[in-house]
Amino acid sequence: MPLPIPQVDGNRIVDAQGRPMLWRGMGLGCWLLPEGYMLGFGGSASSPRRIDDVVRQLIGEDAALRFWRDFRERYVTRADVALAKRLGFDHLRLPFSHRLLVTDELPRRLAGPGWELIDRCVTWCREEGLGLILDMHGAPGGQTGDNIDDSDGYPFFYEDSDSQELACAIWGELARRYRDEPTVWAYELLNEPLTHHPENLSEAHRAALEPLYRRMTAAIRVHDPRRIVILGGARWNTDFSIFGKPFDPQLVYAFHRYWMEAEAAALAPYQEFSQRWNVPVWLGETGENTDAWAGAMRRFAEEAGIGWTWWTWKRIGEGRTVARVQPPAGWEAVKAFAAAARGSFADIRKHRPPLAEARATLAGYLDAIRLERCQLDHGFIAALGLRAP
Secondary structure, eight states: OOOOOOOOEETEETTSSSSOOEEEEETTSSBBBBBBBGGGGOOTTTTTHHHHHHHHHOHHHHHHHHHHHHHHHHSSHHHHHHHHHHHHHOEEEEEEEEGGGSSSSSSSOSSSSHHHHHHHHHHHHHHTTOEEEEEEEOOTTSSSSSSSGSSSSOGGGGHHHHOOOHHHHHHHHHHHTTTOOOTTTEOOOOOSHHHHHHGOOOHHHHHHHHHHHHHHHHHHHTTOOOSSSEEOHHHHTTTTTTTTTOOTTTEEEEEEEEEOOOGGGGTTTHHHHHHHOOOEEEEEEEBBBBBHHHHHHHHHHTTTTOOEEEEEEEEEESSSSSSSEEETTTHHHHHHHHSSSOSSEOOOHHHOOHHHHHHHHHHHHHTSSGGSSSSSSSHHHHHHTTTOO
């Protein structure tokens, strides 16, 4: 009997009974790939390893390891997933860093805390009746060359064969692991590959993207022949000119829309692509704007028959999120240290707050990220057509 999972049917996504689906979901940003702005950080502390530098310089290496262990235990829990279901979302998108799934030493092995954390999220979603999209937000070598992939400022992924092989191996193992799991709706191969920065956007990189998608899809198909595979366009998931004829019958094409007018024209290029190739398109990320903007963009997408996944579930900051983290006492001092020059030991000593204060503040943050400590943003929730319980 076929696995009851969403499938592609022409330019629609349908459920196991063949009924059209209009996805309405939320991204679990920051949990398995922290981004600095979600902690209120500016300056250079924008990516996971740079944030980790801040934490280690504040409280030491071993304490930092304990901090991140506790962070992953608390940032997303069963309670978060249960709330997402009660709000009316039908799926969650799980961004992850490859670094949580592989060893640091060579040769790389598929081992790390990320496997158990993904398993845990799959279990929670299954028990709550939610779908889950697995999103490689940070690929080996860096698919983007910016903070969001935790890279070193250049998309080495396109030029490093070991990185490419590792990405294929990770997707192959994820497919083997979840091939019989109906909760996993789709595999999203890369998030926002390539940027608009000319230093990181060569024609060779653009030309390499779809062939790499083919290789990763082939690694998946060894184990999982029917599940949806999601492909994102170049330039932050906006440029679909890199794509040719669809190479697999279960492809969905993801686009992102940020920092533009909320209008039907923002969706038009992707609707045209969908009609040209008779494939589904999906608004895989959008948001980070006002509630009025969110409501308008959501309505335009739904009127066009395009499913969506908003960004993001939880973070520090006003608005634009379901669960707002309240900064703990002392957080401004931590933010100031993160933004300060820390290029020398003298700089670190100059700007670092007292150790006892730093420990207390970071402990306070770990308490603040628990869902029961967060403030629900009812205006944002309503803009998505949902209502808080």
